[in-house]
Amino acid sequence: MRVFAIKSPSGALIPHGDEAAELFRSLKVGHPVSVEIKRPRNYRFHKKMFALFKLAFDVWEPGELKYKGIVVEKEFNRFRKDMTILAGFCKPVYCINSEVRLEAESLSYSGMDADRFDLVYRAVRNVVWKHVLQHAGYRSEAEVDRVVNELMGFD
Structure with a gap:
């Protein structure tokens, strides 16, 4: 652990x-x-990314959908990976059924240096704003930044 x-x-x-x-x-x-x-890349910034994901996930309402009679539920890890993919930080992988699927880049400390993580954060923030938060009543990206910073205790 x-x-x-x-x-x-x-x-x-x-x-x-x-x-x-x-x-x-x-x-x-x-x-x-x-x-x-291991010294973390920037623990507080990593937590800030996940606070942004959580803020967006909590207000995201995907609507009701059923798959083979089962209600489909939203899931945090799938959501954060989808936001990362939409931000352009992914790689294509080949599936056994001859389809190509996009996999999100790992946000782990060992998988990404600080400069790349900064790029990912900014891109994810833009995607989260465009696809979720502006539709949830947030007035600006600056407001989103302020709320995330408040959640994290940033000044």
């Missing part, structure tokens, strides 16, 4: 977030654990 931690002045790692805190609580005091340390 991957979680985030912050180094304290004493050198101890402090869990960052509920998931990390829960994992740290489950560890036995005095027992060794294996740890792989």
